[in-house]
């Protein structure tokens with residue numbers, strides 16, 4: 239139900255207060271609802287973000303050029319899913335090597351997550367061997383904006399209470415447990431209490447709120463917790479361009495008995511990544527390589543240029559390979575970033591209208607990340623030459639020290655990472671803050687590594703697992 243007047247609920251002791259109504263917060267609330275457990279979801283924004291909300295989304299980034307923070311997240315019911323791309327794919331098993339939980343553990347929630355994200359239950363994810371070093375994988379597309387899909391459901395729910403325009407400022411308590419939270423509800427300042435608190439405010443806000451709570455009360459949380467550290471994103475940038483010869487390209491898939499033969503049309507895409515043994519032997523991170531196809535005519539300039547510098551090559555395409563259709567390709571990457579202590583969220587000096595300091599983010603890309611993308615794309619380039627299925631030209635920035643432009647920065651991960659050791663993690667395997675018995679963190683801020691996959695499918699699975707765990711505490 240929608241709570242019109244939060245003051246009326248002031249004296250209700252909820253089992254759980256979920257702070258934030260994005261994919262993470264809503265998925266946990268839905269799981270609790272299934273177990274007939276009441277939760278109060280508080281959301282800082284209204285049903286739709288207004289211009290005035292931008293005053294809460296500012297922040298400063300030190301380091302490399304990064305996404306505009308006012309566009310990198312949404313302050314409204316349903317969170318950033320209100321304008322996300324809807325791309326879903328799972329993280330690889332190897333991405334969990336350093337986590338205290340395995341992919342298998344998280345995958346128990348795959349079917350429920352697919353239902354929440356309206357993903358076709360029959361259309362599974364695949365990861366197929368392209369050659370000894372590379373795989374091809376698919377992405378499933380979700381049309382779910384959580385605010386739109388779940389508003390009517392929550393309005394009618396007896397178990398989910400939703401309070402909009404309710405902004406959490408800080409937690410109060412001691413080094414062992416949280417006693418209450420201080421919120422702004424419209425113009426009222428209000429204190430709320432629950433048995434458990436589930437912080438689900440997104441990849442930047444989760445760290446920001448914990449840091450501010452600790453700043454206001456130095457006794458809250460043990461000092462050693464690396465709150466805000468190991469912040470990561472998926473730098474997305476262009477690697478190069480090239481040509482694909484349709485018939486030999488498709489034949490390569492058929493000859494290698496790949497189940498999923500790409501259907502090349504204008505603006506279709508193909509996704510490639512490196513397999514684990516290639517990553518290990520080259521000591522590199524993974525990259526999701528995106529190939530975007532565009533059919534080209536012979537009179538296309540690119541084709542004319544290639545004909546000038548490599549006439550025999552073009553002759554071969556027609557005479558031996560019998561190529562009829564050619565595609566111009568653009569290649570970009572969604573790059574895995576290594577978790578680095580110095581990439582972090584801190585508090586800035588300027589404050590938002592509620593008096594909470596804006597985030598100050600230290601964010602650097604590393605040479606190691608650039609090298610990783612280069613090695614994988616060179617491998618792809620070699621495959622194209624070896625089997626005469628196309629040609630790739632990589633940007634010169636991959637071979638020199640020049641910086642490269644990052645197009646996106648919308649997958650905020652890390653900052654409250656999962657782990658067994660409080661010296662290098664903030665939450666345990668059940669997403670409970672180390673040392674605090676009733677505070678849980680929900681969302682990609684708990685990611686210990688980010689792989690190269692889109693985060694939300696994993697966020698939803700983790701949130702469902704958290705809901706199930708909480709329900710077992712309801713005794």
Ligand SMILES: Cc1cc2nc3c(=O)[nH]c(=O)nc-3n(C[C@H](O)[C@H](O)[C@H](O)COP(=O)(O)OP(=O)(O)OC[C@H]3O[C@@H](n4cnc5c(N)ncnc54)[C@H](O)[C@@H]3O)c2cc1C
Pocket residue numbers: 257258259260261262263280281282283309310311312313314315316317318319321322323324325326404405406407438439440441443447648649680681682692693694695697
């Ligand atoms: C442009 C764009 C495209 C994207 N495309 C993809 C994609 O294709 N695939 C993918 O997997 N991911 C994508 N993402 C990322 C995806 O949107 C996030 O991973 C996902 O929304 C995170 O869910 P969340 O619930 O953890 O956080 P959010 O969605 O950020 O929700 C957090 C909620 O908490 C609320 N909140 C914040 N602070 C407070 C406070 N102090 N008090 C109360 N409430 C608060 C916010 O208003 C918000 O509603 C994209 C993101 C953007 C911006």
